[in-house]
Amino acid sequence: MDEVRQKIIALLKENIRNVPDFPKAGIQFKDITPLLRNPDTLELTSQILSRPFRNANIDYVVGLESRGFLFGTNLAQDLHAGFVPIRKPGKLPAETISATYALEYGEDTIEIHKDSFATGDRVLIHDDLIATGGSALAATELVEQLGAEVAGYSFIAELAALSGRDQLKENIPIDILLAL
Numbered sequence: 001m002d003e004v005r006q007k008i009i010a011l012l013k014e015n016i017r018n019v020p021d022f023p024k025a026g027i028q029f030k031d032i033t034p035l036l037r038n039p040d041t042l043e044l045t046s047q048i049l050s051r052p053f054r055n056a057n058i059d060y061v062v063g064l065e066s067r068g069f070l071f072g073t074n075l076a077q078d079l080h081a082g083f084v085p086i087r088k089p090g091k092l093p094a095e096t097i098s099a100t101y102a103l104e105y106g107e108d109t110i111e112i113h114k115d116s117f118a119t120g121d122r123v124l125i126h127d128d129l130i131a132t133g134g135s136a137l138a139a140t141e142l143v144e145q146l147g148a149e150v151a152g153y154s155f156i157a158e159l160a161a162l163s164g165r166d167q168l169k170e171n172i173p174i175d176i177l178l179a180l
């Protein structure tokens with residue numbers, strides 16, 4: 001990793017705030033609003049996210065609701081790709097398919113429009129943070145069910161202790177800017 005990139009990533013890390021006990025007791029919430037609020041880190045995050053995928057022939061960036069939307073459209077523009085949202089149930093207006101996955105307590109469901117891709121389209125899945133990897137894995141299932149190919153994963157941060165990246169397919173490139 002080059003020195004400038006390391007310095008940029010250190011700056012981004014300084015602008016992610018830990019909020020203890022949010023949204024419930026025991027959770028250390030990683031808040032990216034300081035990073036969004038600062039014009040320099042906003043611009044740098046955008047630029048640095050797209051770099052590893054510039055030559056990956058990405059057709060679509062899929063962003064996970066809701067913080068995956070914040071940089072997802074910009075990432076798509078930088079890669080000259082389209083943007084496709086994955087949303088919580090009942091939000092997308094046209095025909096959808098859904099996937100349900102386990103959370104620490106209970107389960108969650110996500111949806112995508114059925115007509116999002118053509119067969120063989122190359123998709124980059126993006127979110128702000130990977131924790132257990134459950135949502136990224138469920139997103140992978142949806143993309144593949146629609147006949148497209150997951151060509152990469154992009155996250156700003158990982159909760160390294162949870163090893164979420166180990167849930168994802170080994171042969172698909174993963175770019176995670178920093179560990180928290």
Ligand code: AMP
Pocket residue numbers: 027028029030031064065066067127128129130131132133134135136159164
């Ligand atoms: P997971 O499916 O467990 O990888 O969780 C990833 C999703 O949950 C992402 O959309 C994150 O934004 C959110 N998330 C999970 N844990 C945290 C946390 N400690 N701080 C901030 N966001 C979190």
